[in-house]
Amino acid sequence: xxxxxxxxxxxxxxRFWTIGINPPSLxxxxxxxxxxxxxxxxxxxxxFGRFLPIAxxxxxxxxxxxMYAYLDIIPVKIFGLNEFAVxxxxxxxxxxxxxxxxxxxxxxxENSKNSNYYALFASFFxxxxxxxxxxxxxxxxxxxxxFFIILGIFLFLIGVKSTNKLFLIFSFISFVLSMxxxxxxxxxSPLILFSLLLLFRKEVFNFRKNFVIAVVVSMILFLPLxxxxxxxxxxxxxxxxxxxxxxxxxxxxxxxxxxxxxxxxSKVLHNRRFIYSVEYLKHYFDNFTPNFLFGKxxxxxxxxxxxxxxxxxxxxxxxxxxxxxxxxxxxGFWYLIPLWxxxxxIPAATARETPHALRAETILPTLQILVAYGFVNVFSxxxxxxxILVIFPxxxxxxxxxxxxxxxxxxxxxxxxxxxxxxxxxxxxxVKSDYENIYITDQLGRPYIYYLFxxxxxxxxxxxxxxxxxxxxxxxxxxxxDKFKFTKDPNKIIGKNSLYVNLPGKVPANAxxxxxxxxxxxxxxxxxxxx
Numbered sequence: 001x002x003x004x005x006x007x008x009x010x011x012x013x014x015r016f017w018t019i020g021i022n023p024p025s026l027x028x029x030x031x032x033x034x035x036x037x038x039x040x041x042x043x044x045x046x047x048f049g050r051f052l053p054i055a056x057x058x059x060x061x062x063x064x065x066x067m068y069a070y071l072d073i074i075p076v077k078i079f080g081l082n083e084f085a086v087x088x089x090x091x092x093x094x095x096x097x098x099x100x101x102x103x104x105x106x107x108x109x110e111n112s113k114n115s116n117y118y119a120l121f122a123s124f125f126x127x128x129x130x131x132x133x134x135x136x137x138x139x140x141x142x143x144x145x146x147f148f149i150i151l152g153i154f155l156f157l158i159g160v161k162s163t164n165k166l167f168l169i170f171s172f173i174s175f176v177l178s179m180x181x182x183x184x185x186x187x188x189s190p191l192i193l194f195s196l197l198l199l200f201r202k203e204v205f206n207f208r209k210n211f212v213i214a215v216v217v218s219m220i221l222f223l224p225l226x227x228x229x230x231x232x233x234x235x236x237x238x239x240x241x242x243x244x245x246x247x248x249x250x251x252x253x254x255x256x257x258x259x260x261x262x263x264x265x266s267k268v269l270h271n272r273r274f275i276y277s278v279e280y281l282k283h284y285f286d287n288f289t290p291n292f293l294f295g296k297x298x299x300x301x302x303x304x305x306x307x308x309x310x311x312x313x314x315x316x317x318x319x320x321x322x323x324x325x326x327x328x329x330x331x332g333f334w335y336l337i338p339l340w341x342x343x344x345x346i347p348a349a350t351a352r353e354t355p356h357a358l359r360a361e362t363i364l365p366t367l368q369i370l371v372a373y374g375f376v377n378v379f380s381x382x383x384x385x386x387x388i389l390v391i392f393p394x395x396x397x398x399x400x401x402x403x404x405x406x407x408x409x410x411x412x413x414x415x416x417x418x419x420x421x422x423x424x425x426x427x428x429x430x431v432k433s434d435y436e437n438i439y440i441t442d443q444l445g446r447p448y449i450y451y452l453f454x455x456x457x458x459x460x461x462x463x464x465x466x467x468x469x470x471x472x473x474x475x476x477x478x479x480x481x482d483k484f485k486f487t488k489d490p491n492k493i494i495g496k497n498s499l500y501v502n503l504p505g506k507v508p509a510n511a512x513x514x515x516x517x518x519x520x521x522x523x524x525x526x527x528x529x530x531x
Contacts, residue, residue, distance in 0.1 A: 007127050023409075024419050035452050036069040095136070100147065108333045110332055131310040169213055
């Protein structure tokens with residue numbers, strides 16, 4: 001237990017250390033989570049005034065699953081409306097996931113003499129995982145959903161072997177909670193739960209009373225979400241990001257058929273359903289490419305430092321060995337791991353952008369379990385000295401990653417995190433009383449939520465005074481409230497006694513610059529000026 005305790009301390013440190021300033025700023029989704037938690041904590045309503053929203057938060061019109069905001073209410077109450085509080089749930093549940101990984105791995109291989117070693121190394125490799133560390137250090141709801149999914153699987157395995165009905169009930173509840181947390185879980189959780197029920201149908205039948213109770217409880221909890229999922233709003237986000245909404249493939253299909261003069265073979269070969277299927281498979285296997293897993297990782301700097309893969313290069317040989325030995329030895333519930341991976345990538349592959357570390361997080365911690373399985377089977381207790389020697393390169397990989405994350409990453413990628421909003425808003429607050437109107441560019445994305453967040457504006461001001469525009473697709477744009485006006489081109493509005501906050505390249509030649517705000521690498525981010 002001392003070793004596990006040390007692993008947990010390490011996991012806690014890597015997920016909480018400096019999360020208030022690294023990542024260097026909040027994304028607009030993070031600011032939205034924090035402000036909605038703040039709003040719910042004040043009067044039980046979200047930013048737009050919906051009382052105790054259960055199925056969704058309207059937010060920017062992307063209809064976010066609401067769980068993260070509710071989990072953030074207490075941290076915001078305790079620590080205030082700031083970056084640390086907003087990211088606390090993700091870091092905390094990331095830490096808990098390391099702990100659950102230990103118990104889950106022991107349960108999967110409970111009949112093996114090496115079960116404790118598998119579990120310890122799996123939790124250790126997960127604790128230092130670049131993939132999981134990056135997603136635990138920002139307010140990514142996917143990270144919390146992963147905890148509920150892993151907990152659900154663990155409780156299910158206990159529940160089918162126990163006469164205590166609570167385990168099975170809590171397993172179903174955990175899966176439902178994951179669906180209230182992240183959109184991807186709405187596909188994966190039913191898939192993995194249905195698969196578990198098929199695999200353990202004999203055990204479930206023997207405890208059918210427990211099963212019925214679990215189903216009834218989970219269906220009651222799921223009902224508000226079920227009602228929402230059949231609405232047009234529920235499909236907005238999916239239509240925005242999935243490959244099946246891309247009409248370019250239909251154009252390709254029609255063009256190829258036309259080129260073949262509408263021949264029958266062409267209608268089959270270039271059928272749009274066939275093209276979409278091929279494209280889906282490409283996107284599916286994108287998530288297993290070497291560059292993504294072991295090279296530079298996800299191309300989005302929010303999910304990777306761009307110098308280390310989602311896994312360490314050191315993991316590669318032991319991952320391969322682990323896969324081979326898993327199928328050879330067939331210990332315990334070994335088949336759950338490949339099944340988990342296969343199902344986990346299904347929702348991620350529908351995205352237009354692949355590979356995608358956030359949407360593919362559902363496969364964690366299976367990869368770390370496989371690495372641990374390979375490592376332990378290669379280096380038994382008899383080869384302890386050799387195992388320490390072999391693990392040394394992992395230590396070098398780990399140092400390289402953490403050095404990059406804590407030293408270079410904030411400065412190099414502050415622009416990717418909308419850095420500059422906080423500093424500019426603090427300045428605007430200090431001079432707000434001097435101006436009648438303040439015009440702010442929206443080119444950095446969603447400025448209104450940053451102004452609400454950093455000014456700690458009472459939500460009633462937004463609800464009563466905001467100019468809100470909802471387009472035909474359901475997307476929400478707050479064009480202004482109080483003195484603040486958010487617009488694409490502030491310079492088009494020449495107002496007497498007005499302050500402007502704009503991108504450096506959009507400052508008029510005749511403007512009087514009052515304050516310049518810089519990225520951490522010294523590049524200009526925003527400029528405050530008058531005309």
